[in-house]
Amino acid sequence: MKIELKNICKSxxxxxxxxxHMSLTIEDGxxxxxxxxxxxxxxxxxxxxxxxxxxxxxxxxFDGQLVNDLEPKDRNIGMVFQSYALYPHMTVLENIxxxxxxxxxxxxxxxxxxxxxxxxxxxxxxxxxxxSELSGGQQQRVALARAIVKKPKVLLxxxxxxxxxxxxxxxxxxxxxxxxxxxGITTILVTHDQEEAMTMADRIAVMRDGKIIQYSTPMxxxxxxxxxxxxxxxxxxxMNFLKGKLSNxxxxxxxxxxxxxxxxxxxxxxETDVHVGIRPHDLxxxxxxDIRIRGIVHMVEPIGHxxxxxxxxxxxxxxxxxxxxIKMEYGREVEISADISAIHLxxxxxxxxxxxxxxxxxxxxxxxx
Amino acid sequence: xxxxxxxWKLPAVMLGPFIILISLFYFLPVVLIAILAFTSMDSAMRWxxxxxxxxxxxxxxxxxxxxxxxxxIYVGFTLLFNVFxxxxxxxxxxxxxxxxxxGLFFRTIWMLPRISPPVVYTLLLLWFFDPSEYGVLxxxxxxxxxxxxxxxxxxxxxxxILANGLIGASxxxxxxxxxxxxxxxxxxxxxxxxxxxxxxVIKDIIIPAVRWPLMFVTLWQFLSLLTSYExxxxxxxxxxxFESEVLALxxxxxxxxxxxxxxxxxxSLVLVLIALIFSALMWKWFGMKKMMGSSxxx
Ligand SMILES: Nc1ncnc2c1ncn2[C@@H]1O[C@H](COP(=O)(O)OP(=O)(O)O)[C@@H](O)[C@H]1O
Ligand SMILES: [Mg+2]
Numbered sequence: 126m127k128i129e130l131k132n133i134c135k136s137x138x139x140x141x142x143x144x145x146h147m148s149l150t151i152e153d154g155x156x157x158x159x160x161x162x163x164x165x166x167x168x169x170x171x172x173x174x175x176x177x178x179x180x181x182x183x184x185x186x187f188d189g190q191l192v193n194d195l196e197p198k199d200r201n202i203g204m205v206f207q208s209y210a211l212y213p214h215m216t217v218l219e220n221i222x223x224x225x226x227x228x229x230x231x232x233x234x235x236x237x238x239x240x241x242x243x244x245x246x247x248x249x250x251x252x253x254x255x256x257s258e259l260s261g262g263q264q265q266r267v268a269l270a271r272a273i274v275k276k277p278k279v280l281l282x283x284x285x286x287x288x289x290x291x292x293x294x295x296x297x298x299x300x301x302x303x304x305x306x307x308x309g310i311t312t313i314l315v316t317h318d319q320e321e322a323m324t325m326a327d328r329i330a331v332m333r334d335g336k337i338i339q340y341s342t343p344m345x346x347x348x349x350x351x352x353x354x355x356x357x358x359x360x361x362x363x364m365n366f367l368k369g370k371l372s373n374x375x376x377x378x379x380x381x382x383x384x385x386x387x388x389x390x391x392x393x394x395x396e397t398d399v400h401v402g403i404r405p406h407d408l409x410x411x412x413x414x415d416i417r418i419r420g421i422v423h424m425v426e427p428i429g430h431x432x433x434x435x436x437x438x439x440x441x442x443x444x445x446x447x448x449x450x451i452k453m454e455y456g457r458e459v460e461i462s463a464d465i466s467a468i469h470l471x472x473x474x475x476x477x478x479x480x481x482x483x484x485x486x487x488x489x490x491x492x493x494x
Numbered sequence: 495x496x497x498x499x500x501x502w503k504l505p506a507v508m509l510g511p512f513i514i515l516i517s518l519f520y521f522l523p524v525v526l527i528a529i530l531a532f533t534s535m536d537s538a539m540r541w542x543x544x545x546x547x548x549x550x551x552x553x554x555x556x557x558x559x560x561x562x563x564x565x566x567i568y569v570g571f572t573l574l575f576n577v578f579x580x581x582x583x584x585x586x587x588x589x590x591x592x593x594x595x596x597g598l599f600f601r602t603i604w605m606l607p608r609i610s611p612p613v614v615y616t617l618l619l620l621w622f623f624d625p626s627e628y629g630v631l632x633x634x635x636x637x638x639x640x641x642x643x644x645x646x647x648x649x650x651x652x653x654x655i656l657a658n659g660l661i662g663a664s665x666x667x668x669x670x671x672x673x674x675x676x677x678x679x680x681x682x683x684x685x686x687x688x689x690x691x692x693x694x695v696i697k698d699i700i701i702p703a704v705r706w707p708l709m710f711v712t713l714w715q716f717l718s719l720l721t722s723y724e725x726x727x728x729x730x731x732x733x734x735x736f737e738s739e740v741l742a743l744x745x746x747x748x749x750x751x752x753x754x755x756x757x758x759x760x761x762s763l764v765l766v767l768i769a770l771i772f773s774a775l776m777w778k779w780f781g782m783k784k785m786m787g788s789s790x791x792x
Contacts, residue, residue, distance in 0.1 A: 177683050198689035210680035214702040223698075227689040271688070 126188050126201075126278040126311050127153045128174065133183035135169055135335075143169050144180070145335040151313065151328075153188075156305055158314045158322035160358070161332030167315040168207075170332075171283050174313065176200050187279070198227070200279070203272030207284040209264045211256040217243065217267050218252040224275045242274040243267075245304060262293045269301070273308065280305070280312040286321060298325055319359050323347070331355050353476035356402050356469055362433060364402045364469070365443045367418075371470065371479065372396035379439070383416060383465065390470075391481040399479065402469035405433070408445035414462030418443065425453045436461070524766060530759035537753035548760035557736050557744070565740040567651060568658075568726075569719045575659030576715045577708065580666020585700060587667070588674040601667060608664045616728040619657050620646075623729075650730045650738040658725050662718075666711045673704045713776050717769050741765055 128151040135144040144166045151157045159167045172178040174185065176197040185192050192200060203224075211220050222239035230238070243249050246266040256264055265285060272280060282301070286294045302325050305312045316322050322329045323343045330340040331354070339351045350356035356364050369378040373394045376383045378401055403416075420436030420443060431446045434453050445461055447453060470479040534544040552558060583604060587597040607615045622630045625644035632642035646653055677699065685695050701708075723743035726732060732739035732747065739747070741761060749758025 172683070175683075175687055177686060197683075197686045202687060204684065204687045206680045206684060208678060208680045210678065210684035212681070212684075212698060212702075215698070223690075224688040227691070227694065271684075 127151065127186075128279065128311065128313075129184075129186040129189075130170075130174070131184045131186070133170075133173065133180045133185070135166075135173060135178060135180050143335050144173070147183070147335065147337060149330055149337060149340065151311060154309045154311055156302075156312045156314070156325060156327045158316055158326035158329045159332055160316055160319060160322040160329050162358075163317055165332045166335040167317075167332060168283055169335075171204075171281050171313060171315050174279075175202055175204055175281055201275075201277050202279045202281055203275065203277035204281040205265070205268045205272050205283065205285045207287060209256075209268040211264055211267055211271075213256055216253050216255060217248060217259070220256065220267055221270045221274050224271060228275060239270075239274055242270040245273070245307075246270045246300065261288050261290075262297065265289065265297060266300075269304070273304065273310070276308075278311065280308075280310045282312065282314045284315055284317070287316075287318070294321070301325065320361060323359070331358060349478075349480075350402075350469065351478050353400055353402075353471035353478075356471065356478075360404060362405050362444050364404050365408070365445075366400045366402050367438065367441055367443070368473075369399045369401040369470075370396060371399045376401070376470070378416065379418065381416065385465070389481055390479055392479045397479075398473035400471040400473055402471065403443075403463050403467060405444045405446055407463045407467035408443065408461050409463070410445075410447055410451070410459060410461055412460050412462050414467075415465040416468065417460055417462045419458055419460050422453050422455055422457050422459060425455070434459075527759045527762045527766065530756055531763040533756045533759075535755040535759075539755075544756070548757050551757060552760055552764070557739070560736050561739050561741055561744045564651065564736070564738060565720075565742075568655060568738075568740050569716065571655045572658045572662065572719055573712065573715055575655065576662035576719075577666055577712055579659060579663040580711065581670050581704070581708070583663060583667040584670030584674055584704075585696060588671045589695070589700065597671070601664075601671060604664045604667055607661045612724050612728060615661070616657075616725060619653075619729060623653055646730050647734050650734065654726050654729055654738050657729060658719070661725070662715055665715065669707045669711055670704050673707045674700055677703045709776070713773065716772065720769055721765055 128149075130147055130149040133144055133147045134142050136142045147170065149157075159170060161167055169178060173180050176192070176195055176199075180193065187200065212223065215223065218236065218239055221242050222235045225235040225238060240249070240252070243252060246269050248263065248266050248270060251259065251263060256267065259267065265288075269285070272282075285301070286297050289297060298321060301314075314322070314325060323346075326343065328340060328342055329346055331338045331346065333354055339346060339355045341349075346355060346359050350359060357366075367378060369376055371377075371390075371392065374385045374387045374390065376385055376399070418438055420438040422434060423437045423442065424435035426433040426435075427449065430449065432449055432453065433444055434447050435442055435444050436459060443461070453459075471477065472479055531548055532543055532545065534542045534547065583601075587600045591597045591600065623645040624630070624632065625642060625647070627633065627636060627642045629642070629645070631645060635642065681699055682695065685699055690698065721742050723740060723746060726738055726740060726743050727746070730738045732743050742765060745758045745761035745765070747758075748754045748761060
């Protein structure tokens with residue numbers, strides 16, 4: 126089912142809009158993540174799509190049909206809550222069958238379908254337990270089974286994995302992705318975990334203060350963040366930022382002056398303070414790149430296949446990856462470098478990206494896909 | 495030895511007043527009643543032990559049949575009224591009225607009789623049931639051209655049950671509404687996404703969550719209804735004749751109207767025993783231990 130939000134506003138007090146003129150289109154069968162820090166309005170958006178909150182203004186369409194005044198039960202949605210919200214006195218089977226019971230599905234069929242849904246999330250052996258007798262991961266599966274049992278057209282997941290431990294998280298991610306593909310169901314995932322959004326979603330809407338900052342594919346967000354906020358948010362370890370000054374086509378970064386291609390910039394030429402962003406993966410030990418930085422080794426974190434090295438550059442910090450067999454000594458000065466094409470530039474005042482190709486590249490990719 | 499004294503000195507000083515108060519006002523009356531029940535004490539105030547004579551008198555008392563029947567009707571119906579009306583009010587003011595200020599307003603209204611002195615509240619009720627054409631109920635009847643009725647004479651038990659039921663409902667209402675308010679919001683959201691009807695929300699979410707408070711209120715109200723009589727005393731004084739006389743009031747009448755302190759105490763002792771037996775039974779049936787131990791929503 127195609128979901129469209131048009132100019133949605135929602136406010137809980139008279140002072141500010143929790144959701145501020147938000148528009149968003151989700152194609153049929155698409156898996157979209159709403160990504161943003163806690164309190165930015167993700168759950169509010171989701172509850173409006175579910176019909177539990179009513180927007181103050183704006184329209185919500187399901188397959189082109191206005192649903193603003195439709196009750197949650199008439200929207201054909203399944204939802205998983207962060208708290209799971211299982212009915213505490215019902216068994217696993219009764220929990221899963223509850224939506225069918227409300228639809229007056231005959232008892233035998235109801236139990237049959239609930240069992241199928243339970244099998245789908247690998248819960249077949251726990252049907253008689255009460256929620257209080259289950260682990261967090263199992264409760265999460267029950268919530269998921271309950272959400273999909275009535276074969277809804279839309280699946281809404283509100284931070285479904287934030288209460289799970291790291292291993293279970295990865296397992297559930299795969300599980301949810303698999304079920305989503307199997308059912309081909311339009312899915313919206315709310316999360317504050319960029320990795321979760323990156324690994325699962327077809328497209329990600331990055332939100333801040335009730336607004337969507339950027340809405341694109343995970344790779345597009347990673348390669349061409351349109352905004353300083355997005356660049357900070359996406360990628361682990363996060364992008365490195367150094368202070369710089371840009372005027373005309375000259376970038377001053379520490380003691381270097383770098384000539385940039387004017388075509389490359391979306392910039393009026395006036396001298397501007399900028400954040401220069403470089404991803405850890407784009408930095409290499411040595412002096413083979415166009416941009417060279419010297420720094421003092423400050424911290425080394427081995428992660429098996431590689432090590433993350435943290436160097437102090439003046440009073441700023443830069444992270445990058447080093448082969449595991451190279452020995453890094455604390456306190457030693459090292460030189461690192463990157464290609465000029467790898468850097469990102471953001472206006473310090475507005476946060477806007479000053480690189481043009483992000484726009485062009487984005488348009489090309491959209492045309493292709 | 496000295497160290498034991500030292501260890502217990504502070505707790506003794508701190509707890510002492512409470513222990514003395516509790517034994518003076520809670521324990522001593524029960525002991526006194528238990529002793530008095532085996533005496534023939536009357537207005538002469540002499541402790542003459544007479545064995546089981548009071549209890550023999552009790553079982554052969556010509557009034558006892560109707561008094562026991564009244565007690566069962568009174569306690570049973572008032573309890574139903576208290577618990578179900580309290581639950582209905584609790585659900586109404588928390589679930590159906592979502593606006594907290596409005597819910598609070600309604601709850602406060604229902605609390606008023608509970609916090610006003612019984613005498614004042616009873617005066618209002620007496621005016622309500624007044625047999626003249628100026629009584630509230632009779633003025634209403636007059637609107638439909640019906641003659642005034644002597645309510646407290648024709649329907650004494652109904653009046654007593656209504657009066658007590660309405661007051662008692664506020665207790666359940668407060669307990670139930672706070673239990674309902676502690677149900678996580680997500681559960682209601684999940685129910686509305688799952689397509690649950692209002693009735694199903696009440697049956698499948700609210701009632702299971704207030705199961706323990708429900709039992710607590712039932713037991714608590716049962717015990718207090720069994721032993722309290724002040725509203726009946728003020729409203730009908732048990733009359734006409736014995737039509738609204740219950741055991742607790744009968745004991746009061748025997749002791750302080752006929753000055754048969756021994757006999758009155760025997761009736762009270764029977765009440766204490768009934769209360770104990772029912773508490774023990776409910777403890778067993780409903781797992782009171784669990785109920786006293788945890789107030790959490792399962
Ligand atoms: N029912 C509500 N009443 C008042 N304020 C609310 C309510 N729901 C959310 N808010 C406020 O709206 C903002 C966004 O909340 P929410 O959508 O839950 O954020 P997120 O899910 O992104 O963490 C928060 O500041 C929160 O305090
Ligand atoms: Mg949230």
